[in-house]
Amino acid sequence: MSTKWILDTSHSEVHFKVKHMVISTVSGDFLDFSGAAESDDDNFSNAKFEFEAKIDSIHTKSKERDEHLKNEDFFNAAEFPVLTFKGNDFSGDKLHGEITIKGVTQPITLSADFGGVINDPFGHQRAGFEFEGELNRKDFGLNWSATTEAGGLVVADKVKLLVNLEFIKQ
Numbered sequence: 001m002s003t004k005w006i007l008d009t010s011h012s013e014v015h016f017k018v019k020h021m022v023i024s025t026v027s028g029d030f031l032d033f034s035g036a037a038e039s040d041d042d043n044f045s046n047a048k049f050e051f052e053a054k055i056d057s058i059h060t061k062s063k064e065r066d067e068h069l070k071n072e073d074f075f076n077a078a079e080f081p082v083l084t085f086k087g088n089d090f091s092g093d094k095l096h097g098e099i100t101i102k103g104v105t106q107p108i109t110l111s112a113d114f115g116g117v118i119n120d121p122f123g124h125q126r127a128g129f130e131f132e133g134e135l136n137r138k139d140f141g142l143n144w145s146a147t148t149e150a151g152g153l154v155v156a157d158k159v160k161l162l163v164n165l166e167f168i169k170q
Contacts, residue, residue, distance in 0.1 A: 003042075005127060005167035007035035007051075013164045014053055018137075019156035028069075030083075032057035037127075037167050042117045044127065049087035049095065051165075056081065073144035074137075076102055095131060101140035108133055110161070117169075125169035133161045 014030040030053035039047040055077035058069050070077040080102045087097035087110075095110045115128030136157050145155065 002038050002040055004170040005037040005039065006170055007033075007037075008126070008166045008168050009033060011166040013162075015162040017160040017162065018158070026060060026065075028058060028060035030054065030057050031059050035165065035167075042125075042127070043092075044090055044114060045092070047087075047090045049085070049090070049097065051085040051087075051163075052082045054082055074142045079103075099135065102142065104140045106135070106139050108135060110163075127167045127169070129163075129165045129167075131161070131163040131165070135159055135161065 012033075012035075014033050015027060016029075017025050017027050020026040033051065033053040035049065035051035037044070037047050037049045039045075055070060055075045058066050058075070060066055060069070069075055075083075083102075084100045085097055085108075087095045089096040090112065092114060093112055095112045097108060097110075098105050099108045100106075110131040110133035113130040115130070117125055117127045120126050137155075137159050138157050
């Protein structure tokens, strides 16, 4: 019998980083997200993960940039309001799955750091994970581009994902 785990969003974070004008990195977050996992044991061997983030919740510390990311140049939040991830092969240090952004689904492999399972002071079992990976934004139709005077891209194609998730056993 499998065990269901629900994401504790108050103890979880979803970050991304992308090079800006070649010289620096801009970070952002999705503030509204949800997820769940299903495992056969507390080691999460062969666990399945599901996750979604609402595009309208994107936050990069710049309202103007956030609005640009939500429009048709990037995520097109009006037509594609969520991004989703389904992890179907967890080996302990890698999570293989599929990510869907702007209606396009691509395979992705995330490195994983499984923090283990603990009992909290309130009698709940909790499990913690840190996932990290990268993708090419253009693989998902996020094609907007501009170049600097020196010829470098204003926004790099490679996007790093950094996701910290804490689950509560149901």
